[in-house]
Amino acid sequence: MEQQRRVAVIGAGAVGSYYGARLAEAGRDVTFLMRRDLEAVRARGLRVESPDGDLHLEAPRVAASSAEIGPVDWVVCALKATAIDAVPKLVGPCIGPATRILVLMNGLGLEERFGAWFGRERVFGGLAFTCINRGDPGVVHHLDYGPVNIGHLLDDPAELAEAASLWADAKVVVTTAPSLLRARWEKLCWNIPFNGLCVAAGGITTDRVMADPALRDAARAAMEDVVAAGNADLEAVGAATRIDGPTLIERMLALTETMGTYRPSTMIDFVEGRPMEVDAIFGAPIERAHALGVATPSMSLLGALVRVLDGSRIASEPG
């Protein structure tokens, strides 16, 4: 029997708590770095309500600081992308010579940041397609979906197999992406139009976008921008692969049709008055498109609007 892998979940909000709980359920030795829910979880454990099976970890390992956790085999970093600058401090103490890092966050370019801090060979990106909300302290509501697509910053197939094995027996559908960069752009092909439109239209759900021919056309136009930028980026880095735009766009529209009154993460942040993940989801892709000379009018317009709406909210917060 192989040695049990130690995992640190950094950023144990809804997403981190959910996936960390699934790893613990599958037998990994998981420690959660917690802030808001720390005392509640110490007192009553961590509860997950999920269509894939409820779960109650009665006494999960929790920590209030990364130093308490120390070096582990795997860091699962599920911070909000807006907290990216806190990564060296929050993740650093958990890194040993053989530690691998799964960046379970939204947006483009985050793995490169981790790579610069900790070494590219140990960095993976996790693309979660899911709907998870926090409930009362110590309670997580997993509402729907849940697959995670994992890529490696150097696209090393052996490393991808290693990452997949972390999730052995976990109640999570894990796939591996031969090209992390392509996977990131493909996910943005959904996030940019739908997170963007749902915010800029005042905080609406995805079904409203799908039901309005003009918004749906706008979503498609933004997707085409993302595909054009993504393929230019793949070409620029010498990748052999490309996004199959027409197929991807039709698949994403068809998928969104099935999603009902889905609230994209950025839209939830917007209506709840929290900072939105503007740089990672919009800023970095727009910047890359710009640097590559790709015209992306719809993507750029949505990004510009979301950034202003984000700034207005922060500026109008009390204190």
Next chain:
Amino acid sequence: MEQQRRVAVIGAGAVGSYYGARLAEAGRDVTFLMRRDLEAVRARGLRVESPDGDLHLEAPRVAASSAEIGPVDWVVCALKATAIDAVPKLVGPCIGPATRILVLMNGLGLEERFGAWFGRERVFGGLAFTCINRGDPGVVHHLDYGPVNIGHLLDDPAELAEAASLWADAKVVVTTAPSLLRARWEKLCWNIPFNGLCVAAGGITTDRVMADPALRDAARAAMEDVVAAGNADLEAVGAATRIDGPTLIERMLALTETMGTYRPSTMIDFVEGRPMEVDAIFGAPIERAHALGVATPSMSLLGALVRVLDGSRIASEPG
């Protein structure tokens, strides 16, 4: 001395009251169709505060119905574009065999509607570039600008001279447009980006757009869409003239730089919770572009967002 021309101002909100008062000041025989301000104006007259000179009409002619006014030489129709369907009822009683109509309203295609109702040869479009707000009942605040560019639905030069003569001695800078259709598209080249962005970004002023490189780029992209659609429209109707896009766009950006914290009319409607002129400013141009096969991603996206934001507000109004 020529016979004094009788003028009916239909839709005496801020814009109608202001320009009607300037015509009365210049000696035209003006009657104002009023609703909200009727009693106040009967009691205390109509007061205009303006950098071009304050003005107080002590006892202007006012009417509560168009039938009271009856046929006139000129109708100046300054209704909100959202009230277009009320035009036959509100304007019709003022139309005699020789009546001319100045459509002093925002947007594309309104003159065609008037032409279908009353005859194309008598219809003019007035493009007001101004900032006027209502104050207390009977008081209008003219804040800045004020020129009116007038075109004729059939582009008849003799009719344009007739329209200009209406404004003789009035404290309004009036120019005439050899092509009404081109003038409308050129004005949309400002209204679509700036009214659209100022609404979709949550209710901001034009200086915020100009100061944000991403929003400014988005404004330029929307302008390019409008120019492309406008020139395709001019070509489709066999017009000999075209919009000089690069020159117009630079001129409009430079002009907007001088405007400070300007609030476009649609943005004022938005923040004050009133219906926005979506069909006239966005819907009609987008529809024409679509029919002509011109791709207008930025214009279409802004129009789609403004329409949803308009619908949300109306739906959320009490009662």
